[in-house]
Amino acid sequence: MPEKPSGPRAFIPPRSKAAALTSSART
DSSP, X not given: OOOOOOSGGGXXXXXXXXXXXXXXXXX
16 A cells, blocks of 8 residues: 555545646746
8 A cells, every 4th residue: 555645635636636736836
């Protein structure tokens, strides 16, 4: 079993994750 990242991002849906990554990339 791969270690899951701790924190709220651990259970964020793929869509939200992609949106967050896009927002971070735009920063």
